[in-house]
Amino acid sequence: MFENMLDSYAHYNNLRNMNTYFKVLFSILTMIMSLISTSPVVPSIIAVFMSALILLKAKTPWRFYLKFLLIPFSFALLTFIFMAIFFGVGAHVLELGIFNLAVTQDGFNLGLLVFARIMGGFTCLAFLALTTPMNELFKTLEIVKMPKIILELAMLMYRYIFVFLDEAINMYHAQETRLGYSSLKKSLNSLGMLASNLFIKTWLKGEQAYMAMESRCYDGSIKTMKKTESIKDIGARNLALLVLFEVFLVSVVYFTANFRVF
Amino acid sequence: MNVIETKDITYSYPDGTLALKDVEFNASKGKIIALLGPNGAGKSTLFLHFNGILKPNKGTVRVNGEPLKYDKEGLMKVRQKVGIVFQNPDDQLFAPTVMEDVAFGPMNIGLPDEEVEKRVKESLERVGMEGMENKAPHHLSGGQKKRVAIAGILAMRPEIMVLDEPTSGLDPKGASQIMHLLYQLNQEGMTIVISTHDVDLVPLYAYNVYIISEGKIIKEGSPLKVFEDVETIRGANLRLPRIAHLMEILEKEDKLPFDKPYPLTIGEARRSILKEFDDKG
Ligand SMILES: Nc1ncnc2c1ncn2[C@@H]1O[C@H](COP(=O)(O)OP(=O)(O)OP(=O)(O)O)[C@@H](O)[C@H]1O
Ligand SMILES: [Mg+2]
Numbered sequence: 001m002f003e004n005m006l007d008s009y010a011h012y013n014n015l016r017n018m019n020t021y022f023k024v025l026f027s028i029l030t031m032i033m034s035l036i037s038t039s040p041v042v043p044s045i046i047a048v049f050m051s052a053l054i055l056l057k058a059k060t061p062w063r064f065y066l067k068f069l070l071i072p073f074s075f076a077l078l079t080f081i082f083m084a085i086f087f088g089v090g091a092h093v094l095e096l097g098i099f100n101l102a103v104t105q106d107g108f109n110l111g112l113l114v115f116a117r118i119m120g121g122f123t124c125l126a127f128l129a130l131t132t133p134m135n136e137l138f139k140t141l142e143i144v145k146m147p148k149i150i151l152e153l154a155m156l157m158y159r160y161i162f163v164f165l166d167e168a169i170n171m172y173h174a175q176e177t178r179l180g181y182s183s184l185k186k187s188l189n190s191l192g193m194l195a196s197n198l199f200i201k202t203w204l205k206g207e208q209a210y211m212a213m214e215s216r217c218y219d220g221s222i223k224t225m226k227k228t229e230s231i232k233d234i235g236a237r238n239l240a241l242l243v244l245f246e247v248f249l250v251s252v253v254y255f256t257a258n259f260r261v262f
Numbered sequence: 263m264n265v266i267e268t269k270d271i272t273y274s275y276p277d278g279t280l281a282l283k284d285v286e287f288n289a290s291k292g293k294i295i296a297l298l299g300p301n302g303a304g305k306s307t308l309f310l311h312f313n314g315i316l317k318p319n320k321g322t323v324r325v326n327g328e329p330l331k332y333d334k335e336g337l338m339k340v341r342q343k344v345g346i347v348f349q350n351p352d353d354q355l356f357a358p359t360v361m362e363d364v365a366f367g368p369m370n371i372g373l374p375d376e377e378v379e380k381r382v383k384e385s386l387e388r389v390g391m392e393g394m395e396n397k398a399p400h401h402l403s404g405g406q407k408k409r410v411a412i413a414g415i416l417a418m419r420p421e422i423m424v425l426d427e428p429t430s431g432l433d434p435k436g437a438s439q440i441m442h443l444l445y446q447l448n449q450e451g452m453t454i455v456i457s458t459h460d461v462d463l464v465p466l467y468a469y470n471v472y473i474i475s476e477g478k479i480i481k482e483g484s485p486l487k488v489f490e491d492v493e494t495i496r497g498a499n500l501r502l503p504r505i506a507h508l509m510e511i512l513e514k515e516d517k518l519p520f521d522k523p524y525p526l527t528i529g530e531a532r533r534s535i536l537k538e539f540d541d542k543g
Contacts, residue, residue, distance in 0.1 A: 004400075011398060133398065135358030155358055162400035163352050208353035211315050215346045216418065217338055217370035222357075225365055225375050 004165070005064060006129065013058040015131040021231040022238055023132055024140050027124040029242070033249040034120030039259040040112050042252050043120030050123035058131050068126060076118035083111030093262055105262045112261060134158050143231060152222050163205065168198055263327070264288040265422050265453050266312055266344070271321035273307060281307040283477045284321070289422065289455050289470075294448050296464045296485075297457040299474035300499040305457035306349055308474070309424050312455070313337075313344040325422075342371060345420030349427045351407035352399075360386070360402075360410050361395040367418040378417075385413040389443065405436040412440070422453040429460055441467055462503045465489070465526035473498055490523040505531045 010016075015023070030050070034043045054060050085096070087107040094103040128137065138154045171194050175181065180190035210218075234242075266289040273282040281304045289295045299305050310316040311323050314330050314337045323330045325340050345367075348354040357363035364385055368378040386392045389409040399407060408428065415423060428444065429437035437460070445467055448454050458464060464471060465485040473481040473488060475498035481488050489495060489506055502510065506524040509531060513520045519538065525531040 007398070008401070011401065133358070135398075156356060158358055159356050159399065162398075166400075205353065208348070208350070209356055211310065212346075212348045212354040213356065213366075214315055214337075215313055215341055215348075216367035216414065217341050218366075219334075219338075219370065222366070223369040224362065225369065225378060 004162070006068075007133070007162070009060050009064065009130050010133045013060060013131050015053075015058040016133075018131070019229055019234050019238070020132055020136045020140055021143070021229070022234045022242070023128060024137065025234075026242055026245075027128045029246050030249070031121050031124040033246065033253060034117055034124065037117070037120075037253045037256075038113070039253075039256045040116035040261075041256040041259055042249055043113075043116035045252065046120040046249070047116070047123045050120075050127050054123070054127055054130055058127075060130050065126070065130070068130070069122070072118060072122040076115045076122075079118070080111040080115040083114060084108045087111065091262075108262055109260050148221070155222070160202075160205070160209075164198065164202060167201060168194065171197060263291045264324075265291045265326055266455065267324040267327070268308075268311065268318075269322050269324070271308075271311060271318035271323065273311070273316060273318050275307075281477050282311075282318070285474070285477070285479055287472055287479065289453055291453055292448070292451055293469040294444065294454045294456070294467050296468035296471045297455065297474060298459065298461065298464060298471055298488075298500060299457070300459060303474045303498075304477040305474060306426050307477075309346060309426050309455075309457065312422075312424055313341045313346055315346075342418060343420055344422045344424060345415035345418050347411050347415050347423070347425040347428060349430070351404070351411040354411045354414065355399040355407060358398055359395065360391065360397050360399065363399065363410060364414045364417050367414055371418060381417040381419070382413075385416040386410075388416055389413045390439070405432050408432065408436075408440070412443070416447075420452070422455065423447065424455045426457050427459075428456055429458060429463060437463065459500065461489075461495075461500055462505075465503055473500070475499070485526055486523045489526055503527075509534075 030046055034046045037043055051065070054065055055062055084103045084107045085101055087104070087110055090105040090107075092102040093105055093108060096102055135155055135158050138151055138158070141151060142148075175190045175194065179186070181187045266287070268285055268287045270284045270286060271282055272280075272284055274280045285304075285308060287297070287308065297305050297308065307316065311318055312325070314323070314332055317332055325343055330336065330340055355363050357366060361382055364382045365378050368381050373381070382395075383392070386395065389412050391406065391409050391413060394402070394406070394410075399410065402410065408431070412425070412428070423444075425444070428440050432440065441463060444454050444456070456468075468485055471481075471483065471485050471488045472479055473494065480498060481491060481494050489502055492502060492510070495502060501507065502524070503526050505528060506526050509520045509524040512518040513524075520534060525534050
């Protein structure tokens with residue numbers, strides 16, 4: 001399962017033990033650079049750099065990474081094609097020969113920019129998703145004063161998503177074994193039963209889990225130990241590197257502001 | 263002295279299922295007590311009464327001689343004394359990492375962070391799960407989840423540990439490791455109550471056995487005494503331990519001179535067979 005694999009890679013990669021706040025800060029700042037850039041140069045640099053980090057540093061298998069990128073890539077490509085053909089006026093750079101369609105100059109430039117931004121931004125997200133387990137990401141939200149109750153809910157949801165995913169897969173296989181998906185009508189029927197069953201199970205599991213928590217003196221709020229890592233542990237060296245890198249990106253953004261392919 | 267004592271408790275679930283009928287169950291201090299019963303007999307339901315998760319419709323539960331108080335304070339107190347390990351570890355493990363889960367109980371008691379950390383480390387070592395602190399529960403095997411669930415209760419240092427089917431779903435080695443751990447804890451003074459349908463394991467460890475069937479306790483006593491009553495055991499959809507069954511067959515079919523109470527463990531059987539040979543020869 002894709003979700004399980006994503007979670008596994010997030011847990012077991014070579015950048016897992018890097019300070020979470022550092023990773024979050026790094027990807028968010030870099031993503032902002034990708035978004036403020038008015039030329040495709042910086043987003044492209046970012047996409048390449050982030051991919052290199054993910055593949056060479058974190059050592060995420062490239063097959064999985066490609067699969068991970070496939071959806072945003074297809075989306076970005078479609079956007080690009082669409083914009084290049086239907087957007088903007090101005091000089092034609094390529095006549096398509098049907099319906100009088102042509103790729104226009106600013107259409108192409110705009111499409112390319114959007115394409116680069118999507119890929120740049122997405123690789124930043126991918127870096128976070130592939131090197132940091134979800135629950136650690138939640139914890140960093142505390143620093144922006146996210147209410148505790150939301151964090152607790154997120155934590156419980158994160159845990160039980162996998163329990164129910166397992167449950168759903170098992171039920172699905174059990175139905176498949178008994179030919180529950182052999183025709184469209186049966187499929188719809190089976191899927192309906194699976195969904196309603198899962199709902200009831202969720203309810204019962206919730207009750208059980210609550211009992212188990214009560215047994216351990218749960219009083220309505222989940223207390224956690226003091227943070228094992230904090231934003232202060234990023235370290236001067238890492239912080240300096242981060243600042244340098246972002247300053248470098250900002251200056252490239254500035255100097256390539258008017259760069260166009262056509 | 264009885265650390266847990268239930269008197270005539272009756273409980274029916276909101277849907278009307280009568281799960282317990284006049285159950286009398288006593289666990290004496292420092293012993294291992296086994297609750298034996300088939301599926302649906304009411305084992306889990308009974309256990310949930312021991313720390314006040316469920317409140318009986320009728321009858322009383324006493325812990326250390328005091329009747330349970332079902333107010334917030336009373337429940338907090340009893341839950342520190344009586345730790346329950348749930349049948350399905352997925353119900354119990356809710357935190358994103360092993361460490362956070364084991365720390366949950368001690369944090370709720372209000373212990374300082376250093377103490378919690380110490381206890382987490384100790385408990386995980388006890389169950390042989392050290393080095394797994396940062397793993398997510400959904401990346402653990404069934405047996406490992408069970409160990410973490412036990413560690414989560416151990417870390418609260420309860421006087422009485424109640425385990426709902428601690429060996430179900432484990433391979434033979436895993437099961438005997440868990441039982442060995444429980445035996446050790448018991449040697450250190452902890453009272454242990456387990457439910458199971460593994461009749462072969464019970465006689466090895468239990469001091470006292472209760473048989474529950476359809477919500478009623480139908481037999482109680484030492485393993486030897488309980489398994490002597492073959493009809494009751496079979497009537498409750500349980501069976502004799504393999505060894506006892508073999509001795510029964512040898513007596514009934516082959517007319518060998520083994521008599522009730524049948525030996526329940528390999529050691530006891532060996533002794534009585536050797537004795538037979540010696541007497542003859
Ligand atoms: N939440 C519930 N609502 C209604 N009935 C229930 C509920 N939980 C259990 N029961 C019923 O109560 C009876 C006792 O169930 P219990 O779970 O205590 O059995 P058990 O001895 O633990 O069985 P097992 O060995 O399968 O775990 C069963 O008949 C069961 O169907
Ligand atoms: Mg049960």
